[in-house]
Amino acid sequence: xxxxxxxxxxxxxxxxxxxxxxxxxxxxxxxxxxxxxxxxxxxxxxxxxxxxxxxxxxxxxxxxxxxxxxxxxxxxxxxxxxxxxxxxxxxxxxxxxxxxxxxxxxxxxxxxxxxxxxxxxxxxxxxxxxxxxxxxxxxxxxxxxxxxxxxxxxxxxxxxxxxxxxxxxxxxxxxxxxxxxxxxxxxxxxxxxxxxxxxxxxxxxxxxxxxxxxxxxxxxxxxxxxxxxxxxxxxxxxxxxxxxxxxxxxxxxxxxxxxxxxxxxxxxxxxxxxxxxxxxxxxxxxxxxxxxxxxxxxxxxxxxxxxxx
Amino acid sequence: xxxxxxxxxxxxxxxxxxxxxxxxxxxxxxxxxxxxxxxxxxxxxxxxxxxxxxxxxxxxxxxxxxxxxxxxxxxxxxxxxxxxxxxxxxxxxxxxxxxxxxxxxxxxxxxxxxxxxxxxxxxxxxxxxxxxxxxxxxxxxxxxxxxxxxxxxxxxxxxxxxxxxxxxxxxxxxxxxxxxxxxxxxxxxxxxxxxxxxxxxxxxxxxxxxxxxxxxxxxxxxxxxxxxxxxxxxxxxxxxxxxxxxxxxxxxxxxxxxxxxxxxxxxxxxxxxxxxxxxxxxxxxxxxxxxxxxxxxxxxxxxxxxxxxxxxxxxxxxxxxxxxxxxxxxxxxxxxxxxxxxxxxxxxxxxxxxxxxxxxxxxxxxxxxxxxxxxxxxxxxxxxxxxxxxxxxxxxxxxxxxxxxxxxxxxxxxxxxxxxxxxxxxxxxxxxxxxxxxxxxxxxxxxx
Numbered sequence: 001x002x003x004x005x006x007x008x009x010x011x012x013x014x015x016x017x018x019x020x021x022x023x024x025x026x027x028x029x030x031x032x033x034x035x036x037x038x039x040x041x042x043x044x045x046x047x048x049x050x051x052x053x054x055x056x057x058x059x060x061x062x063x064x065x066x067x068x069x070x071x072x073x074x075x076x077x078x079x080x081x082x083x084x085x086x087x088x089x090x091x092x093x094x095x096x097x098x099x100x101x102x103x104x105x106x107x108x109x110x111x112x113x114x115x116x117x118x119x120x121x122x123x124x125x126x127x128x129x130x131x132x133x134x135x136x137x138x139x140x141x142x143x144x145x146x147x148x149x150x151x152x153x154x155x156x157x158x159x160x161x162x163x164x165x166x167x168x169x170x171x172x173x174x175x176x177x178x179x180x181x182x183x184x185x186x187x188x189x190x191x192x193x194x195x196x197x198x199x200x201x202x203x204x205x206x207x208x209x210x211x212x213x214x215x216x217x218x219x220x221x222x223x224x225x226x227x228x229x230x231x232x233x234x235x236x237x238x239x240x241x242x243x244x245x246x247x248x249x250x251x252x253x254x255x256x257x258x259x260x261x262x263x264x265x266x267x268x269x270x271x272x273x274x275x276x277x278x279x280x281x282x283x284x285x286x287x288x289x290x291x292x293x294x295x296x297x298x299x300x301x302x303x304x305x306x307x308x309x
Numbered sequence: 310x311x312x313x314x315x316x317x318x319x320x321x322x323x324x325x326x327x328x329x330x331x332x333x334x335x336x337x338x339x340x341x342x343x344x345x346x347x348x349x350x351x352x353x354x355x356x357x358x359x360x361x362x363x364x365x366x367x368x369x370x371x372x373x374x375x376x377x378x379x380x381x382x383x384x385x386x387x388x389x390x391x392x393x394x395x396x397x398x399x400x401x402x403x404x405x406x407x408x409x410x411x412x413x414x415x416x417x418x419x420x421x422x423x424x425x426x427x428x429x430x431x432x433x434x435x436x437x438x439x440x441x442x443x444x445x446x447x448x449x450x451x452x453x454x455x456x457x458x459x460x461x462x463x464x465x466x467x468x469x470x471x472x473x474x475x476x477x478x479x480x481x482x483x484x485x486x487x488x489x490x491x492x493x494x495x496x497x498x499x500x501x502x503x504x505x506x507x508x509x510x511x512x513x514x515x516x517x518x519x520x521x522x523x524x525x526x527x528x529x530x531x532x533x534x535x536x537x538x539x540x541x542x543x544x545x546x547x548x549x550x551x552x553x554x555x556x557x558x559x560x561x562x563x564x565x566x567x568x569x570x571x572x573x574x575x576x577x578x579x580x581x582x583x584x585x586x587x588x589x590x591x592x593x594x595x596x597x598x599x600x601x602x603x604x605x606x607x608x609x610x611x612x613x614x615x616x617x618x619x620x621x622x623x624x625x626x627x628x629x630x631x632x633x634x635x636x637x638x639x640x641x642x643x644x645x646x647x648x649x650x651x652x653x654x655x656x657x658x659x660x661x662x663x664x665x666x667x668x669x670x671x672x673x674x675x676x677x678x679x680x681x682x683x684x685x686x687x688x689x690x691x692x693x694x695x696x697x698x699x700x701x702x703x704x705x706x707x708x709x710x711x712x713x714x715x716x717x718x719x720x721x722x723x724x725x726x727x728x729x730x731x732x733x734x735x736x737x738x739x740x741x742x743x744x745x746x747x748x749x750x751x752x753x754x755x756x757x
Contacts, residue, residue, distance in 0.1 A: 004642045005627045006663050009732040011636040011718035012629060012656070013322070013472065017725040019672050075669060117670040117726075254675040254688060303684040306316070307544050307554050308710045 019116075023076035025202045029193035030083050030244065036176055036186035040145040041091050045182040049086040051095050055102035056082030063111045077116045081105050084124035084244060087183020088237060088284075093131065093138045101127040121291040122248045125241075125284050132281060144179045170227070173234040184237040194243045203247040206256070207263040211242040214267020215274075222275060232274065241283035242266070251291040258294070258301035265290045265297075316545050318682040319538045319719045321472050323511055324595065324635070328475040332483060332591045332604040335619045337410050341383050341610030343369070344394045346401040347650040348439040349446045350376025355404055361388045366415040366585050369404055372434065378447045378650075379437045382406055383588040383608035385413035396646040403647070406610070418584040426455060429498040436580035437587040437650070442466060442477065442541070442570035443633050445651040448577055451569065454562030455499045461565035463492075463501045464550055465574055467508040467515065468534055468541030471634025474654040476591040477571050479604050481508065481515040484575045485522045491578035492529060504529045506571070507550050511536040538636060539717040543568055545682050557713070572653070592616060593654035597662045598625045607648055613655055614644040628663025631656040636718045666727040677720035677730055683713055687720040687730040690737045703744045711737045 037045040060078040064071050072078075082102050089098060105127035113119045132139045168178045176185030184190075197203045212233060220229040232238070242263075246252065252262050269286035273279050290297075345352040351374030363369060363382040370380040386409040394403035423429040434449040454460060465488070469477040481488070492504050506523075508516050510533045523529035532550055534540050540549065543561065546568060547553050553564050561567060576587050588609060595602040600621035607616065613630060617623055631638035632652055648655070677687040686709055693705040711734065720730040 003626070005630045005640070006665075007640045007642050008629065008663075008665065009729065009735070010631075010638055010716075011722050011731060012631055012638060012640075012658065012663075013635040013722065014666065014727065015723050015725075017723070018666075018727065019669050019725045022672070022674070022725055072669075077672075115670060117672045249672050249674040252673075254673055254678050254686065256675070256679060259675075302686070305685050305710055305713050306548065306683045308557060308683070308685075308713050 019077075020075050022202055023080050025197065025200045026080050026244070027076065027083065029196045029200075029202070030080075030087065030183075032189035032192045033087055033183045033186060033240070034083065036189040037087060037182035040176050040185060041182045044091045045086075047095060048089060048091070048093070048098050048182065049083060051098045052086035052089075052102045053079055053082035055099040056085070056106050059103045059106045060111060063107055067111070069111075069115065072115055075116060077110075078106055081110065081123045084183075085127050087240065088124060088128045088181045089131070089139065090179070090181050093135070097131060097135055097138065101131045104130050117250050119250055120294075121288055122245050122251045125245050125287050125291075129281065129284050129288060132284075145177060145185070167231070170230060170234065173231065178235075180235075181237060181240075184240040187234055187239050190239045190243055194239075197243070197247075203243075204256075206260050207247045207252065207266075208239075208242040210260055210263035211246050211266045211270075212238060214264055215270050218267065218271035219275070222271075236274075236280070237283045238270065241287055245283075246287050246290070251294055253294050253298040253301060255298055255301045255303065257303075258297040261297050261301065262290050262294060265293065316548055316682050318545070318717075319680050319722065320536070321470075321538045321636070321722070323536070324472045325475050325478070325511065327473075327593050327595055327602050327604050328478055328512070330475075330479075330602075330604050332476075332479045332606050334606045335608075335611070335615065337384060337408055337412055338608065338611040338615040340386075340389070340405060340407045341608055342394065342403050342405050342612065342647045343380050343383065343610035344396075344401050344403040344647055344649065345370055345380065347380065347445065347609070348376065348378040349444065350374065350378070350450075352401050353377055353380050355391050355402065357388050357391075357404065359388050359390050362386070363388060363406060364413045364415040366418050366588055368586075369406075376447055376450050378439050379435065379586070380404070381437055381586045381588050382415070383610050384408040385411050394647075396641050396643060414585075418586075420584040421581055423498070426498045429494070430456070432581070433577055435586065436577060438573055438576045438580065439587075439650050440570055441572040441576060441590065441651055441653065443637070443651050443653060444570075445649070448569065448573050451567055452495075452499065454560070454567060458562060459565060460499050460501045460562060460567050462503040462505065462551060462567075463495055463499070464546060464566060464568040465492075465504060465506040465571050466541055466546060466568055467506055467512075467519075467571040468546060469512070470509060470536070470538045470540040470542075471636055471638075471654075472538075473595045473656050474593050474634045476593045476604060476653045478512050478515055479591055479593075480572045480575050481512070482518060485518055487575040487578040487582065488519065488571065489522060490582060491574040494578060494581060496528070502528060505550050506531045507534050507540075507546055508532070509534050509536045509540055538719065539682060539715070542682065542715055542717055544715065557710075587650060590648075590650070590652070592648055592652055594620045594657075595654060596631070596657040596659075598623050598627050598657040598659040600624050609650055610647050612644065613641075613646050613648065613657075616648065616655055617644060617657070623657065625659040627657045628660035629658040631658070636722070637716065668728045669726045671726055671728060674725060676723040676725065680719045680723050682717065682719065683715070685710065685714055687734060690714075691728070691730065691733050694733055694737055694740070699744065703741060706737055706741050711741055714738060 056078040105123035109123040109126045110119045219232040266286045270282040273282035353370035354373040355370045357369045364385045367382045389405045389407045421432040438448045440446040520531045689709040696702040714734045718731040
């Protein structure tokens with residue numbers, strides 16, 4: 001090796017951050033929700049998480065091998081995608097469908113577009129929507145947690161507005177004692193993860209807070225009921241989606257203002273779908289729609305540089 | 310007072326361990342090698358010959374062409390050679406002087422006594438002082454703006470936002486009298502009404518000392534600034550200190566403002582006090598490979614090797630040698646490189662610190678956009694540089710206003726994918742300069 005001092009352009013120091021560290025932080029932030037999923041739904045949830053993560057990592061590894069691309073599984077982003085997908089599915093989904101979802105997310109949504117940083121839509125959400133369309137009966141049905149009786153097993157979102165239906169209490173909703181995807185129920189665990197991401201500065205508060213706030217305010221205005229608005233906030237995949245999916249770097253605008261508009265759009269679309277459409281997938285569809293709009297939001301929110309025009 | 314937003318970009322580790330170390334005079338080096346392009350304009354023209362005896366402060370190269378500056382002998386002794394100099398990509402000639410160790414002063418030096426602005430500028434011109442914070446732009450050319458329009462505000466830059474460097478800090482602590490003298494000169498000849506000394510809050514002793522010194526002078530304001538990088542950059546300092554912004558293609562002076570580095574002001578004032586032109590300066594010597602980091606007073610043209618020896622040598626093999634700070638400093642690959650007029654620091658890193666992390670794909674996290682003090686989008690420049698079609702590339706770069714980029718390096722520093730964004734920005738700026746020149750020439754030909 002040449003022993004001369006290196007010549008290089010500045011800067012000559014660098015922050016301690018790396019892409020891998022960011023992904024690791026997201027995984028750590030998802031840990032409370034993953035543990036809650038296993039506590040609430042039992043070994044079956046653990047199996048789903050393992051299958052989704054393994055399928056995501058193996059498919060990325062094989063894709064890179066076959067396509068002769070540089071190996072990228074070390075950046076941990078496939079682990080994040082697999083984990084997010086698992087937490088977005090309910091225990092009614094057969095494991096082979098879980099695995100298929102992961103392969104779809106990694107190969108078609110991520111790798112086919114050039115790998116990390118190049119996909120136009122969030123892989124985990126796209127895969128969830130794909131599974132929903134392909135296997136509507138298993139994916140749309142929400143299995144109940146182990147300790148909840150059959151009465152409250154239906155997803156609360158389907159019951160709001162149905163008179164006399166036995167809804168879980170707000171406290172039960174907060175802890176995740178209700179049907180639905182394994183990782184979306186325990187709001188407490190998700191908020192712990194949110195706090196961790198804020199402390200580590202992986203994300204900023206704007207997207208989650210504006211997204212959830214918009215949904216809350218819209219329901220408050222349209223229903224006039226604080227309780228209904230609170231239910232809507234805790235129900236479905238809103239918190240999981242707002243904290244972990246709508247904050248995905250690649251598929252959101254790069255500007256701070258763009259990200260706020262993005263979150264506002266997500267909230268409005270979620271409200272419209274939940275309020276006026278017979279669809280249970282408000283959060284997923286809203287994020288997917290806004291993912292597609294992200295490049296435009298980025299364009300519209302370009303700042304005037306200091307000293308520029 | 311109106312609510313004013315300040316630009317606060319990046320909190321960096323300071324590495325300013327030498328801040329408390331008073332500058333010490335280095336032993337006279339055996340020889341000095343003085344390159345002819347230690348300023349930003351055209352190279353100076355040697356006026357001495359090999360074998361000639363020179364004394365400290367004697368003119369050895371005269372100003373030649375645009376924004377040039379004269380060079381003076383920094384030691385007494387014999388001119389050994391006028392030779393080619395090509396270190397770190399700077400190709401020029403250099404004058405090598407073998408020191409006789411006596412540091413004999415040039416007998417012809419006189420304390421200048423200008424009576425009007427033109428004479429004052431001529432004297433500053435002869436002092437050889439250039440922007441000593443790194444820019445190396447001749448100070449007289451900067452002050453000459455006062456001939457065209459009135460300069461209302463003089464911003465004295467003592468921010469020193471770059472990690473490692475403490476030479477301006479030491480100058481502010483040790484040469485308060487010369488700062489006062491410098492301001493008195495500017496008052497007399499420029500007639501500016503307002504003098505703002507901007508200092509980052511990580512130098513509380515300098516803020517205190519200068520506030521005390523100018524307590525009874527209402528024209529001088531010592532302004533503590535947040536310790537954020539790049540606080541000392543022209544556009545950032547201007548905005549944070551005055552709320553003004555220089556528009557595209559606009560000159561700072563057209564706003565009635567000039568910015569002068571504090572050491573440049575002190576060296577100018579020194580010339581009017583002693584008659585000695587710029588021949589020595591304070592250099593911070595730091596970095597993980599240096600045994601005893603120090604602030605040294607050294608003759609310009611001495612080698613980095615001389616600095617290292619004065620600092621107890623190297624602990625480890627040098628991995629990277631940087632002129633200036635860790636953010637915008639330029640590297641050289643040999644310890645034989647000379648200390649230049651604008652060399653405020655020399656940072657020598659060990660091999661581990663010099664290692665470069667491999668870049669991974671952009672994850673679109675937006676940190677570069679959030680951190681850019683000017684609000685530019687480095688990812689757009691990167692996208693543009695990947696375009697094959699040069700016209701499309703130029704169009705995108707112009708739209709994203711790459712020419713505003715001051716290459717402060719914040720984007721590269723924060724990028725979690727370790728992408729060389731700042732490097733790409735400067736490549737983009739070079740490309741767009743070349744492109745625009747070519748377009749102009751084409752238009753000229755078409756007009757014929």
